[in-house]
Amino acid sequence: MKDDLKKLLPLAPAALHILLSLAAEDRHGYGILQEVARQSRGQYELGPGTLYDNLEKLMRRGLVNDAPRRAASEDPRRRYYRLTSFGRRVLAADLERLRAVLKEAKAALPALESRGSS
């Protein structure tokens, strides 16, 4: 299973944001777009084409699956998506990788800054 995890890492930015948006709760497509914009403070905006292309890939790899509809009164075209336990592990592994990258970057930053100022 660990090998499966490694094969999927590093996650593409769109896939990382989508998994992150589904970490707290099940969401529909438009909800995911809004959550991604909120998380990135508007710096990363997904369009429906990119969103559903990535969702299809994530579903095929077993990281995301369909969730039941919340209310019958909702638009019937809306479908909800849910992070699977495997998807949660992949997300955690990628966040750990990013944490290590950030740590390295912070250690290297003073050296880079001093080179830039000289």
Added chain:
Amino acid sequence: MKRFLYRALIALHPPRFRERFGDEMMCVFDESAASGNAKFFADGLLSLARQWLVRSGLWKVAAGAAVSALLLCGWALAFTRSVNRSLDRGLEVMAGNPAFFEPHTSLDEQEFEREAAQAIAILAEIRKAEKPKHSDAERQTQQHL
């Protein structure tokens, strides 16, 4: 109008993707209409290219066609070079042998004409020799009658 165009853009996607996500993409478009969805067109066009060229495996067909075309061109080039080389070699052999350039045909024609004239003369002699015999026989038949 924008909605119609976006629907048309979705309709151009491969059937597999359109049937699975087409309605949802339209739903997202409708829901985001208030907040502005002009960027969705660029995303839709990119998605269209990605779905047809990358996801549907069309790139494999295109790559196969390109490789086949390259192989065909290579084979045609090799064939042309080989023919040119053979022609060059032939010309070299002919250049090294002056007999190739002698007027054989005129000699052959003269010989042919001479032989033809001999043949005609022989035929004429044969006819001459046959004619009196024939006329004697005719004469005898007429006398008998």
